[in-house]
Amino acid sequence: MESNVEKHILDNGLTILTKEMHHVPLVSQWVWYRVGSRNETRGITGISHWVEHMQFKGTEKYPINVLDKEISRDGGVWNAMTSLDWTTYFETMPAHKIDIALNLEADRMRNSLFDEQETTLERTVVISEREGNENEPLFRLGEAIQKAAFAHHTYAHQVIGDLEDLQTISRDDLFAYYQDHYTPDNALIAVAGDFNTGEIINKYKEIFGKIPGSPEKKYIPKPEFELPEKKRIEIEGPGSTIYLQLSYRSPDAKSSDFFPLIVLDSLLTGPSPLAMFGGGSISNKTSRLYQSLVEKDLAASVSAGVQATIDPYLYEILAICQPGQSLDKVQEIINSEIDRLQNTLVSSEEIKRAIKQAKALFAYGSESITNQAFWLGYASMFADHAWFENYIEQIEDVTPRMVAETARKYLDPEHRIIGIYKPRGNGD
Amino acid sequence: MHPVVENLKNLPGADSIMRSVLPNGITLLTFSNFNTFSVDLVGLLEVGAAADPREKLGLAHFTAAMLTRGTTKKSFAEYHELLESRGANLSFSCGSRHTWFHGKALAEDLEMLVSLAAESLRQPSFPSTYVQRLRNQLLAGLAIRDQDTSDVASLLFDQSLFPGHPFGDPVDGFVETVKPIERDDLVNFHNSFYQPSKMILVAAGAIDGNQAKSLAENYFGDWEKKETNNFSIPHVPAPPDGLIRKHRFVEEKSQTDLQIGTIGPSRISEDYLPIYLGNNILGQFGLMGRIGESVRSKSGLAYHASSSISGWQETGTWEFSAGLNPENLEKVIDLIRQEIKKFVHEPVSDEELADSKSHLIGRMPLSLESNSGIANGILTIERFNLGLDYYQRYPAMIEAITPTQVMNASQKYLDPDKLVIASAGLGEDML
Numbered sequence: 001m002e003s004n005v006e007k008h009i010l011d012n013g014l015t016i017l018t019k020e021m022h023h024v025p026l027v028s029q030w031v032w033y034r035v036g037s038r039n040e041t042r043g044i045t046g047i048s049h050w051v052e053h054m055q056f057k058g059t060e061k062y063p064i065n066v067l068d069k070e071i072s073r074d075g076g077v078w079n080a081m082t083s084l085d086w087t088t089y090f091e092t093m094p095a096h097k098i099d100i101a102l103n104l105e106a107d108r109m110r111n112s113l114f115d116e117q118e119t120t121l122e123r124t125v126v127i128s129e130r131e132g133n134e135n136e137p138l139f140r141l142g143e144a145i146q147k148a149a150f151a152h153h154t155y156a157h158q159v160i161g162d163l164e165d166l167q168t169i170s171r172d173d174l175f176a177y178y179q180d181h182y183t184p185d186n187a188l189i190a191v192a193g194d195f196n197t198g199e200i201i202n203k204y205k206e207i208f209g210k211i212p213g214s215p216e217k218k219y220i221p222k223p224e225f226e227l228p229e230k231k232r233i234e235i236e237g238p239g240s241t242i243y244l245q246l247s248y249r250s251p252d253a254k255s256s257d258f259f260p261l262i263v264l265d266s267l268l269t270g271p272s273p274l275a276m277f278g279g280g281s282i283s284n285k286t287s288r289l290y291q292s293l294v295e296k297d298l299a300a301s302v303s304a305g306v307q308a309t310i311d312p313y314l315y316e317i318l319a320i321c322q323p324g325q326s327l328d329k330v331q332e333i334i335n336s337e338i339d340r341l342q343n344t345l346v347s348s349e350e351i352k353r354a355i356k357q358a359k360a361l362f363a364y365g366s367e368s369i370t371n372q373a374f375w376l377g378y379a380s381m382f383a384d385h386a387w388f389e390n391y392i393e394q395i396e397d398v399t400p401r402m403v404a405e406t407a408r409k410y411l412d413p414e415h416r417i418i419g420i421y422k423p424r425g426n427g428d
Numbered sequence: 429m430h431p432v433v434e435n436l437k438n439l440p441g442a443d444s445i446m447r448s449v450l451p452n453g454i455t456l457l458t459f460s461n462f463n464t465f466s467v468d469l470v471g472l473l474e475v476g477a478a479a480d481p482r483e484k485l486g487l488a489h490f491t492a493a494m495l496t497r498g499t500t501k502k503s504f505a506e507y508h509e510l511l512e513s514r515g516a517n518l519s520f521s522c523g524s525r526h527t528w529f530h531g532k533a534l535a536e537d538l539e540m541l542v543s544l545a546a547e548s549l550r551q552p553s554f555p556s557t558y559v560q561r562l563r564n565q566l567l568a569g570l571a572i573r574d575q576d577t578s579d580v581a582s583l584l585f586d587q588s589l590f591p592g593h594p595f596g597d598p599v600d601g602f603v604e605t606v607k608p609i610e611r612d613d614l615v616n617f618h619n620s621f622y623q624p625s626k627m628i629l630v631a632a633g634a635i636d637g638n639q640a641k642s643l644a645e646n647y648f649g650d651w652e653k654k655e656t657n658n659f660s661i662p663h664v665p666a667p668p669d670g671l672i673r674k675h676r677f678v679e680e681k682s683q684t685d686l687q688i689g690t691i692g693p694s695r696i697s698e699d700y701l702p703i704y705l706g707n708n709i710l711g712q713f714g715l716m717g718r719i720g721e722s723v724r725s726k727s728g729l730a731y732h733a734s735s736s737i738s739g740w741q742e743t744g745t746w747e748f749s750a751g752l753n754p755e756n757l758e759k760v761i762d763l764i765r766q767e768i769k770k771f772v773h774e775p776v777s778d779e780e781l782a783d784s785k786s787h788l789i790g791r792m793p794l795s796l797e798s799n800s801g802i803a804n805g806i807l808t809i810e811r812f813n814l815g816l817d818y819y820q821r822y823p824a825m826i827e828a829i830t831p832t833q834v835m836n837a838s839q840k841y842l843d844p845d846k847l848v849i850a851s852a853g854l855g856e857d858m859l
Contacts, residue, residue, distance in 0.1 A: 023463035024797045056715065064725070068714035073783045075790015094790050121728030124753075129731035131682035132751045135577055238679045239575040241568060271515075280466070280532040280800070282517050285508040297561055300568035322568050353513050360515025360534055363465040367798040 005376060005385055008201050012213035013185025016204050017376045017385055019192040021369060027193035028092040028373040031105045032381060034188075035181040036085045037159040038310065039219045044177070046161015047169055049082040050126050051178050055089065056080070057118040059111040062104055064118070070100055077370075082159055085310045086381040092370045095194040099203065105189075106207045109182050119171040127167075130160045137237055137421045138245075138318075144233050145247050145419040149314055153224040180217040184208065190377030190385075193369045223311040225249065227415040234420045242321040243421040244330055248411050250315035253308035253382040259394040260406035261306055261315065266354040267346060267403070268337065269304035269317065273361060274391075279371060280364035282357055288340075292333050293319060299330055310382045315410060327420065341407040345400040358395050439796050440806055442816040446637040452653045453625035456644050457806050458637040461799055467538050467633030468799040469518075469531040469545060470807050475621035475659045476525045478594035484609050486601020490566060491617045492520040492527050495548040497558035502547070504558060510540060518544055524594050525661060525740065527622075532800065535634035539643055542631075546647035549622060559611045570603050577678050577685040578751070580852035584674050584859075585687040588848045589745065593665050625653035628810050632803040664743045667691040667846065674850045675858040684754045684853030688764055692746035692841055695739030695812045699837040701825055703737060703746070706834040708784040709776050710767065711735025711748060718771070719748060722763050729756045729763070741812070746841055754854045761849060769844040775831035789823045 008016045036048050058064035071078045076093035078101075089108075091101035133139040143158050150156035160166075189208075191200065227249050251257040265272065270284020284290050284303070293299040299319040307313055319330050365371045379388040446458045477488040496519065498504045511518055516533035518541065529549070531541045573579045583598050590596030600606075629648070631640040667690050693699040711719040716734040723733035733750035748764050795801050796819070809818050 024793055026793060026797060069783055072714045072787045073790075075787055075792070075794070077791065077794060092794060094793065097790070121725070124728040125724055125731050128683065128729070128751065128753055131753060132731055134682040137575070240571045241575070270512075280517060282512055282515055283508065283519075284512075286505070286512045294561075294565075297564065300565045320568060320572075322564065322571070356513065357515040360466075363534060364532060367464050367466065369797060 005389065006197055007385070008204070010184065010205060010209050012209065012211055013183075014208050014211070015188040015380070016201065017188065017190045017380065018195075018197045018200060019372060019376060020195060020197050021192055021372065022194050024369060025095045025194050026092060026369045027095045027098040027191065027195055028090060028370040029098065029101045029105070030088055030090040030190045030373045030377040031109070032086055032088045032188045032190065032377040033181060034085070034186050034381060035087055035218065036083050037157060037161075038084050038154050038221060039181070040154055040157070040161075041219050043165060044169055044173055045157040045165045046126065046159070047165075047174060047177050048087055049159050049161065050122065050166070050169065051174055052080050052082045052087050053122050053126060054114055054119065054174055054178070055108050055112055057115060057122070058113055059107050060113065061107050061111065067104065070104060074100065076101065084155060084159065084307075084313070088377060090370065090373070098195065102203055102207050106211065109184070109187065109208070110211055112178060114171060114175040114178065116171050119174060123166065126160070127163070130163060130166065133160055137239065137241070137243055140235055140237065141243055141245055141419050141421045144235055145245060145417050146314070148231050148233055148417055149227060149247060150224055151228070153221045153311065154219075155309075155311065155313055183214045183216070184211050185213045186216055186218070188377055188380050190373045190380070192373035192376065221311065223252070225312055227417065230414055230416060230418070232418045232420070234422060236422050236424045239423045240323055242323070242325070242327065242423065244319045244321060244327050245419040246317045246331070246334060247314045247417040247419065249415065250306060250313050250410060252310060252312050253387070257406050257409065258308070260398050260402040261410065263351060263354045263395060263398045264341060264403050264406055265304055265306050265315070266357060267350055268341065269302055271354065271357040271361060272305060274358075274365050279361065279368070282361065288337050289317070289334065292337055293330060296333075298325055298333060308382050323423070331418070335413055338407060338411045338413070342404055342411070346403050348400060351398060351400065351403070355392070355395050359392055362392060439793065439819050440802055441820050445806055445816050446641065447816065448641060450624070450645060450649055452649065452651055454627045454629055454644070454648055455810055456641055457628070457630045457810060458635065458640045459632040459802055459806060460635060460637055461632060461802060462634050464634050464799055465534055466799055467533055467535045467541070467631060467635050468803040469541050469629070469631050470529065470800070470803045471545075471627065471629040472526040472528050472807070472811070473549070473622060474525070474626040474657070475527055476523050477597065477599040478524045478661050479617070479621055479659055480594070480597070480601070483605060484601070484613060485597050485605040486566070486599070487609055487613055487617055488527065489522040489599045489601065490562070490606065490609055491614050492522040493562055493566070494554055494558065494614055495520045495552045497562060498553045498555045499547045500551040500553050504555065507544070510544065514540065516541060518548070520548065522599050524597075524599060530800075538631070538635050538640065542640075542643045543647050546651070550651055552618060554611050554614050554618075556611055559614065563606060563609065566600065566606055567603060570600060570606065573600070575678065577681050577683060577852040580676050580678055581685040581687045581850050584676050584852060585689065585747070585848055585850035588672050588674050588850060589668070589689070589691065590665055593662060595664065595743070621659055623654045623657075624648060624651045625657060628807060630803045630806045630810070632806065633799040661742055667841070668848055670846060672848045673858055674848070675855055676852045677855060677857050678852050681853045682753075683751050684757055684851055684855070686750045686752065686757065686760060686849075686851045687747060688749075688761065688847055688849045689745055689747035690841060690843070690847055692737045692744035693739055693837070694742060694744050696741065697739070699840060700739050700744075702829050702833045702837040703841070705781070705784055705788065705826060705829050706771070706776065706838050707735055707737050707746065708788060709780045710771050713780075713784050713787060718767050719764060722767055723750055723760055727759070727763065729760050733760070733764075757851060765844045765847070768842055768847075772835065772839050772842050772844070775835045778831065781829075781831055781834070785826050785829070788826055792819065792822065
């Protein structure tokens with residue numbers, strides 16, 4: 001994959017990745033912090049995400065009503081996201097207006113106010129966001145599965161946090177967490193688009209260079225590997241739809257097993273979209289599990305997801321069924337398809353097809369400047385930018401034997417969590 | 429000239445969009461974008477759920493979804509092997525007025541995509557096995573919809589705003605109207621309504637315009653149009669004349685979804701752009717405009733609260749939505765009505781207007797950075813006859829709008845005492 005990515009590290013430890021692209025007059029800047037729900041200890045779950053909300057509540061220089069208008073006024077879009085391993089803030093702006101985004105992000109890296117009253121108001125907003133999530137059967141099931149999947153690792157809780165913590169986290173907790181984690185040496189900026197690299201680096205030096213670095217105070221959990229034993233979790237709720245989610249431990253993104261798992265997932269349930277913005281997707285109707293479940297009228301749909309994470313996380317296969325469709329039969333079929341992956345080498349044609357699909361998805365995702373900058377920073381959160389630059393080559397290196405070995409190592413029916421959402425008074 | 433506009437020379441315009449009309453009525457538009465490796469193909473036929481019989485609501489939607497289940501030349505397996513092995517996709521969907529398609533592929537696969545789109549639209553085989561299978565999948569989708577408070581509130585809103593009109597019906601139907609749909613219904617629907625007259629086809633990407641045109645002629649040129657077009661949209665009902673309050677109970681939900689609104693301007697109305705700009709101030713700009721500031725930022729009552737407009741050929745809607753704790757429902761309804769009242773009685777400030785103008789003009793390149801953004805933009809231009817130079821004229825049209833125009837246009841549609849207020853979540857039914 002052609003690369004013109006440049007990496008600069010300022011004296012205060014801030015890393016900046018640039019990628020010049022001139023086909024549209026836009027620049028997208030992403031400021032990443034290496035902090036997420038993974039770094040939250042008991043009692044403060046959800047704090048990373050809540051801090052993200054507070055970052056929109058103003059600084060002395062950009063008070064609350066000024067901040068949100070600065071970007072929008074010039075046709076920019078901006079938002080933020082919190083995940084397991086990271087929190088990120090982005091602005092995509094007309095190229096000649098990008099300085100606003102640099103100044104704003106530099107300021108809120110250290111100078112957010114965390115006003116007491118704003119904190120109180122935001123508590124109910126965050127709880128409202130959690131209530132919206134709770135409306136979804138899959139959120140409730142996912143929350144129960146994650147709790148069961150980690151004995152001590154902080155991936156056990158949801159990014160949104162536990163309700164009891166959202167009720168008790170204080171303004172001082174939030175502010176201390178912000179001060180500890182929003183430092184140049186814990187941050188990385190990825191910027192792509194219509195600029196001159198030399199010029200923009202000088203701007204970063206000028207605007208971000210004077211922010212002092214400080215020692216990192218971060219909770220780092222110990223990774224958890226094998227799921228201890230087979231577990232079954234059932235929750236009940238309204239409706240008539242049955243959700244079956246099988247969760248296996250997945251390798252961390254830097255593991256040599258990660259790319260074989262991507263290929264395996266592509267064969268089993270179809271390719272996953274790579275882009276968050278402006279990408280396309282590919283349907284999964286020729287995938288093995290669609291063929292053996294949906295095409296046999298055993299499930300209404302099937303999908304799966306691999307997440308790139310710092311520590312081992314979960315590979316999750318989801319089947320959605322209707323009353324009358326047998327969950328035992330669905331599990332039996334999934335088991336036998338996994339067995340086939342473990343014991344019969346896939347053909348090289350199938351791997352070639354996964355490569356072609358990955359290439360297409362890569363091409364689709366590359367159309368968006370916002371996505372290009374996202375990829376650079378995202379990959380840096382669990383590996384480095386080369387992870388994405390070499391993505392296609394890594395997939396091309398996967399062999400049929402590696403797919404079988406990965407299936408044997410991770411998709412063990414004795415070490416998985418079977419999660420079922422059952423409609424009350426319904427189901428099989 | 430607005431500074432952003434100077435950079436817009438590469439964006440679609442009269443000199444870069446190729447437009448032609450085939451003898452059978454298909455309008456073809458292409459745009460070359462060699463900064464990418466892919467091509468997007470989008471288009472529409474003039475038939476939609478408005479043609480559904482009352483007892484078989486969901487028929488048009490079902491028919492569109494069946495187009496990818498096999499053709500007279502290809503089985504389901506062959507069809508999807510062709511697409512998925514090349515990393516391409518092609519899907520069909522349906523609204524009240526149109527049947528839509530959208531495909532994406534690497535540019536080298538343009539011919540495959542055009543030929544498969546033509547085959548799907550012209551020669552679907554409606555295999556019986558897949559009629560049954562898809563029916564079950566659609567029913568599964570309806571079961572999920574009925575548990576989703578946002579979908580339920582939205583449906584209740586549409587039914588109350590357009591009573592007895594197809595725009596008030598869900599395009600995916602109801603369990604009891606989808607169950608009786610049989611293969612013959614699908615075949616008959618396709619035979620009666622699918623035809624090239626008034627079809628629009630747009631291709632944008634790393635393609636040569638002439639090549640795309642000749643491919644479209646090859647695969648669509650001999651599709652004969654019907655002499656009589658039996659698809660039409662009935663007269664749209666009058667807007668609400670008072671407050672219409674509806675609520676549907678959905679059990680065990682932490683959050684209630686709220687949708688408030690009324691009829692808005694059609695896309696071709698002269699009121700559309702003033703209201704589009706006004707709505708940006710009301711419920712979009714920054715952190716969801718005045719509505720977001722009132723409901724979320726100042727009161728902490730909801731995670732999301734915003735407003736939007738949708739404009740179609742005949743009419744449109746102006747909607748305010750929020751997700752909130754059931755305890756706060758009445759408070760949020762009051763706050764939204766207060767903002768509406770203020771909005772129609774006082775002109776927006778010069779500063780607000782300048783901010784939103786600058787925002788709408790400045791973000792235009794962003795909506796056109798990908799092939800799918802460009803293709804859909806061109807489709808909208810053609811559908812509403814906005815003119816191929818629309819994007820070039822857009823900044824000046826936005827700049828010219830005054831606070832009085834925004835207020836006068838808004839007053840024609842918006843009245844805090846004449847609204848549909850629909851919600852779904854805990855609490856007794858009000859139907």
